[in-house]
Amino acid sequence: MHQQAIGATPPLVAMDGIFKALADPTRRDVLERLSRKSASVSELAEPYRMAMPSFLQHLKMLENCGLVRSSKAGRVRTYELTAEPLKLAEDWLGRQRRLWERRLDQLDDYLLTMKDGGDPP
Template sequence: MIPTPSIATPPIPIDVVFRALADPTRRRVLERLVSSPASVSELAEPFDMALPSFVEHLRVLEGSGLVNSQKKGRIRTYRLETEPMKLAENWLSKQRTLWERRLDQLDDYMLTLMEENK
């Protein structure tokens, strides 16, 4: 029997969000958008890169749902979307709770060992 190649499943939304957040340029764009929506040229101004390269960062952010854009005439304006950030925050919160519990258990175990070795 010849094995069939597996078809990769699309990443879950949180993977897309974390992939978008992994880049410092994209994080700086999000930080800028916290204050107000902005045009592509306003967002690109502080970055030393070609506009097509910068626009690719915006596409990644929009594809992750972290931003959305609207075009009026020749101006495309981007604004922050909060739901994907909440998804990431909830995941991180669950991980923090899990690891805090595990570290507390380790601490209890270490204290028990120390008491037994006295």
């Protein structure tokens, strides 16, 4: 209900989904495990005390935002990682943190200036 024109910056809506996907420990754990080895649904589900359909919802969220991809062979569905989306998120964070640190440095400077009796802007 609130799309917006996408310019030079990363697609906003995509990032929503990615960060949302990362906001759950089970899903982060699944990603971590997939980064070591592709795996079937039941292999992935095994460690968690959760009914299969509940777990499947997590996998669907990961797949919907493009962080993983799956294919079915016989009765087994195998999940694997995708590369780009995570990079999107990381880029945003990196850019952000740089601004951040600059900002905090400015605060330091400001405080120092005050201490030296200077007149801050």
